[in-house]
Amino acid sequence: MNTQSTFLERTTDSRHLKTPTSGALQKEARETGGGLLTGAEIFIRSLEAEGVEIVFGYPGGAVIGIYDTMHRLNPTFKHVLVRHEQGGTHAAEGYAKSTGKVGTVLVTSGPGATNCVTGIADAYMDSIPMVVFTGQVPTKLIGNDAFQECDTIGVTRSITKHSFLVRDVRELASTIKKAYYIAGTGRPGPVVVDLPKDVLMASAPFHYPTSVAIRGYSFAQKGNMQQIRLAAEMIKESQKPLFYVGGGTITSGAAEILTRIARRINVPVTTTLHGLGSFPENDPLSVGMLGMHGTWFANKAVQNTDLLIAVGARFDDRVTGKIEAWAPHAKIIHMDIDPACISKNVPANCPILGDVKLVLEQLEPLLEPKDTTAWLAQIDVWKVECPMDFKRDGKLRPQEIIRALRDKTGGHATVVTDVGQNQMWGAQFFTYIHPRTHITSGGLGTMGFSLPAAMGVAFGQKGGGLPVISINGDGGVLMNIQELGVAAAHKLPLKVVILNNSYLGMVRQWQELFHEERYSHTDLSSTNPNFVQLAEAFGCVGLRCERPEDIQSTIDAAWEVTDRPVVMEFKVIMEEKVFPMVPSGASTDDMITASAEDIN
Amino acid sequence: MLTSQQIFRKQMAGESLHPDGTDTLQRHVVTVLVENTLGALNRVANLFSQRGFELESVSVGEAKDQTLRRMTLVTTGNDRMIGQVLRQLNSLIDTIEVEDVTHFDHIERELCLVQVRCPASERQVLISVVDIFRATVVNITPDSLTFEVTGPPAKINAFIGMMRGYDVLEVARSGRVAMRRELAFEH
Numbered sequence: 153m154n155t156q157s158t159f160l161e162r163t164t165d166s167r168h169l170k171t172p173t174s175g176a177l178q179k180e181a182r183e184t185g186g187g188l189l190t191g192a193e194i195f196i197r198s199l200e201a202e203g204v205e206i207v208f209g210y211p212g213g214a215v216i217g218i219y220d221t222m223h224r225l226n227p228t229f230k231h232v233l234v235r236h237e238q239g240g241t242h243a244a245e246g247y248a249k250s251t252g253k254v255g256t257v258l259v260t261s262g263p264g265a266t267n268c269v270t271g272i273a274d275a276y277m278d279s280i281p282m283v284v285f286t287g288q289v290p291t292k293l294i295g296n297d298a299f300q301e302c303d304t305i306g307v308t309r310s311i312t313k314h315s316f317l318v319r320d321v322r323e324l325a326s327t328i329k330k331a332y333y334i335a336g337t338g339r340p341g342p343v344v345v346d347l348p349k350d351v352l353m354a355s356a357p358f359h360y361p362t363s364v365a366i367r368g369y370s371f372a373q374k375g376n377m378q379q380i381r382l383a384a385e386m387i388k389e390s391q392k393p394l395f396y397v398g399g400g401t402i403t404s405g406a407a408e409i410l411t412r413i414a415r416r417i418n419v420p421v422t423t424t425l426h427g428l429g430s431f432p433e434n435d436p437l438s439v440g441m442l443g444m445h446g447t448w449f450a451n452k453a454v455q456n457t458d459l460l461i462a463v464g465a466r467f468d469d470r471v472t473g474k475i476e477a478w479a480p481h482a483k484i485i486h487m488d489i490d491p492a493c494i495s496k497n498v499p500a501n502c503p504i505l506g507d508v509k510l511v512l513e514q515l516e517p518l519l520e521p522k523d524t525t526a527w528l529a530q531i532d533v534w535k536v537e538c539p540m541d542f543k544r545d546g547k548l549r550p551q552e553i554i555r556a557l558r559d560k561t562g563g564h565a566t567v568v569t570d571v572g573q574n575q576m577w578g579a580q581f582f583t584y585i586h587p588r589t590h591i592t593s594g595g596l597g598t599m600g601f602s603l604p605a606a607m608g609v610a611f612g613q614k615g616g617g618l619p620v621i622s623i624n625g626d627g628g629v630l631m632n633i634q635e636l637g638v639a640a641a642h643k644l645p646l647k648v649v650i651l652n653n654s655y656l657g658m659v660r661q662w663q664e665l666f667h668e669e670r671y672s673h674t675d676l677s678s679t680n681p682n683f684v685q686l687a688e689a690f691g692c693v694g695l696r697c698e699r700p701e702d703i704q705s706t707i708d709a710a711w712e713v714t715d716r717p718v719v720m721e722f723k724v725i726m727e728e729k730v731f732p733m734v735p736s737g738a739s740t741d742d743m744i745t746a747s748a749e750d751i752n
Numbered sequence: 753m754l755t756s757q758q759i760f761r762k763q764m765a766g767e768s769l770h771p772d773g774t775d776t777l778q779r780h781v782v783t784v785l786v787e788n789t790l791g792a793l794n795r796v797a798n799l800f801s802q803r804g805f806e807l808e809s810v811s812v813g814e815a816k817d818q819t820l821r822r823m824t825l826v827t828t829g830n831d832r833m834i835g836q837v838l839r840q841l842n843s844l845i846d847t848i849e850v851e852d853v854t855h856f857d858h859i860e861r862e863l864c865l866v867q868v869r870c871p872a873s874e875r876q877v878l879i880s881v882v883d884i885f886r887a888t889v890v891n892i893t894p895d896s897l898t899f900e901v902t903g904p905p906a907k908i909n910a911f912i913g914m915m916r917g918y919d920v921l922e923v924a925r926s927g928r929v930a931m932r933r934e935l936a937f938e939h
């Protein structure tokens with residue numbers, strides 16, 4: 153950046169400084185923390201002090217001052233101009249999920265803020281740490297239906313962990329500090345900080361606090377030792393124990409210790425959709441994913457276990473199905489950081505409130521290796537009885553594509569799935585080995601999540617890291633397709649897979665199974681674009697594959713491209729369904745599986 | 753109310769469903785100390801609609817610490833539901849202290865204003881009735897009287913019940929405020 157012009161601009165913009173000084177002196181004052189900074193400058197300096205690496209944003213009237221200041225100050229963080237604010241929020245989520253750091257979004261007031269609502273709700277449901285800065289009309293206009301005014305705090309109240317409206321520039325830095333602290337600690341979640349335009353223009357001394365004290369906020373750390381001893385006793389006495397592992401395990405960084413414990417005491421592990429990657433699925437103790445579209449053997453194990461050890465999981469209805477009939481023989485140990493989560497859906501015999509990593513560390517020394525041979529043998533029988541497989545009859549099936557992607561990468565890739573059938577096949581047929589390598593919108597089920605989230609993952613890797621694979625349906629991918637342009641501009645080597653079944657496949661599946669094949673408004677064939685041309689229009693490479701024998705060459709070709717995204721359109725058959733399936737509200741025992749002749 | 757899974761399990765084990773009475777709906781009085789901001793009050797009230805909890809009455813005022821406010825909430829539920837209410841309230845960043853005072857020795861008070869149509873000729877009779885409740889006359893017109901009465905909710909109910917026999921024009925109740933009782937002088 154041209155520093156000379158920076159200083160010139162700086163001087164013209166310094167009306168509200170009490171003592172106008174030369175640009176150089178102001179710069180020095182900024183650096184020594186002695187002078188006054190505008191709200192916009194404080195904002196930038198605070199993000200720098202917070203160690204923010206990347207901001208996904210979109211400018212507008214209410215935040216134009218911040219963008220102007222960004223241009224002048226050349227901050228240490230990178231700003232990515234997304235093409236839709238929703239895409240920005242999902243990118244921040246993807247960044248946060250894969251790095252474990254807090255994601256940052258910056259948007260303008262009114263429509264900028266409302267476009268973020270879906271992403272904020274998504275982050276809330278999936279406990280993803282994210283701070284969303286929204287512009288706001290000047291404080292004196294708030295409540296007047298001013299141009300581009302929206303009660304952002306009100307609109308987002310029930311989908312945020314917390315929110316702030318900054319009314320005084322002197323509180324800006326400390327509010328930003330609090331926002332990051334709240335978003336990233338305890339059970340993480342999104343925090344909204346609403347920034348009125350006049351606050352950004354007013355001035356104050358800058359001081360970024362090094363610590364925060366929020367009197368109403370605390371979170372669980374270690375677990376209660378008495379409860380942990382009880383848990384150890386229950387584990388010792390159980391015959392058929394089963395770990396039921398959720399996303400909280402990955403969030404707390406407990407995947408490693410969980411894996412160590414399970415292996416040492418020979419207890420099998422099933423994970424939720426968000427728990428994928430917390431325990432290596434290539435380990436014989438893994439029984440894969442449980443729940444509505446979980447494996448037959450995981451759900452069998454749940455229905456037969458006598459002790460369910462829930463680690464950072466929340467007994468979601470997509471996991472339990474008809475709750476009365478779920479895990480009917482099991483006693484339950486439930487470790488979670490969120491007191492409101494424990495015993496919310498299913499009563500726990502041994503609740504342990506705490507950070508699951510710390511709790512597992514406390515538990516580990518109390519555990520002895522167990523002899524679970526008979527139980528593991530039973531599970532192996534189930535695994536053979538109904539393995540995860542698919543039919544090979546010369547037609548292009550989505551499962552085969554996911555398997556090929558797994559074989560291409562050996563499971564060493566970050567897979568970001570969208571919502572629908574593609575999400576379930578992505579979960580079922582890839583083999584997840586590392587934590588933070590499976591990313592999806594589980595709680596809210598937001599179509600259009602995958603592409604921008606995968607972009608966020610790639611930005612977080614800063615060039616290195618595992619390949620990033622975005623798996624999409626032909627429906628969802630169009631919901632944030634605009635971000636392809638951003639990924640291309642930044643030369644991100646995303647592998648974008650479109651499983652094009654010409655249908656809103658998951659809805660079609662329900663229509664077929666539960667609505668007597670009335671396919672009401674789920675046929676996309678007449679509105680689908682030419683995906684290859686679309687990819688190329690955005691500056692990406694577009695590839696199409698229509699036959700199983702071309703899967704490998706398509707993938708190989710895609711892996712040759714390293715300087716831009718590749719979009720692989722697979723024209724899969726529309727009839728394929730996701731199995732096994734526990735119909736919504738049914739008992740887990742009434743799981744539907746693909747019939748044998750369908751598979752072989 | 754038990755969770756459906758609890759019911760299922762108890763039935764499988766042939767146990768009685770609720771020997772301890774924990775499933776019975778009960779009115780609970782919860783006091784909350786919150787930050788003295790509009791946002792904080794909003795969040796507390798919003799939580800009830802967001803999570804589908806009952807909210808019968810709310811009263812808010814300044815607490816001893818000027819930067820805080822004390823809210824008294826009245827809600828109905830079984831032990832499990834109330835447990836959820838308390839945990840969710842606690843998890844709000846703006847709440848400093850959340851307490852279910854129902855089972856502690858505590859004081860509950862409510863204030864109520866009642867306006868009754870009353871021609872001059874009947875005034876003395878009516879005032880002698882409300883005297884029993886230690887209600888005071890706070891406004892008077894040629895054909896109406898307005899009373900103020902404070903006390904525990906049961907007394908307020910009784911007072912309003914008594915006034916039903918007259919021509920009540922308007923009733924305004926403050927909602928309860930509650931506080932735990934200090935037992936300094938009891939052994």
Ligand SMILES: Cc1ncc(C[n+]2csc(CCOP(=O)(O)OP(=O)(O)O)c2C)c(N)n1
Pocket residue numbers: 570571572573574575597598599600624625626627628629651653655656657658659
């Ligand atoms: C934003 C949004 N709208 C609607 C839905 C409901 N929905 C869930 S899955 C699905 C179909 C998805 O179709 P597609 O993206 O083609 O994926 P497929 O199931 O075919 O793999 C729909 C409409 C949703 N989850 N999100």
Ligand SMILES: [Mg+2]
Pocket residue numbers: 625626627651652653654655656657
């Ligand atoms: Mg589709």
